[in-house]
Amino acid sequence: MREIKNIVVHCSGTPSNTTIESIKNYWKVVKEWDTVGYHAIIDADGLITPLLAHDQVSNGVRGHNANSVHVCYIGGKVGKDETIDTRTESQKKSLEIVLKHWKIKYPTAQILGHRDFAGVTKTCPNFDAKNEYSYL
Numbered sequence: 001m002r003e004i005k006n007i008v009v010h011c012s013g014t015p016s017n018t019t020i021e022s023i024k025n026y027w028k029v030v031k032e033w034d035t036v037g038y039h040a041i042i043d044a045d046g047l048i049t050p051l052l053a054h055d056q057v058s059n060g061v062r063g064h065n066a067n068s069v070h071v072c073y074i075g076g077k078v079g080k081d082e083t084i085d086t087r088t089e090s091q092k093k094s095l096e097i098v099l100k101h102w103k104i105k106y107p108t109a110q111i112l113g114h115r116d117f118a119g120v121t122k123t124c125p126n127f128d129a130k131n132e133y134s135y136l
Contacts, residue, residue, distance in 0.1 A: 011076025
């Protein structure tokens with residue numbers, strides 16, 4: 001089993017009504033990735049969909065994937081260019097459930113947002129996940 005040091009929170013950087021299949025298609029066709037970007041994704045209704053087993057490496061944060069697991073809420077973008085926290089109350093509840101579960105599984109891992117890694121210039125997940133979930 002991999003040593004997990006980071007539990008990373010993401011937003012998809014899409015409108016909240018974007019489908020999981022279209023996100024997976026983007027990774028495959030546009031990014032030309034062999035695997036998915038996250039271990040789990042949460043739609044606007046709060047439905048948690050596992051995408052990848054934790055023993056497999058995803059494409060969440062370049063250079064940090066070998067020791068990280070990644071969860072994403074669908075959303076984070078309004079209009080053409082506005083990136084904001086668009087989490088629904090259902091997504092907030094589901095995200096907390098995932099993070100609590102993963103923190104129990106990986107008690108020494110730190111919860112971070114994608115934006116918290118050195119060299120990352122995007123605002124993902126468009127809120128301060130490190131601070132918001134510091135109590136876990």
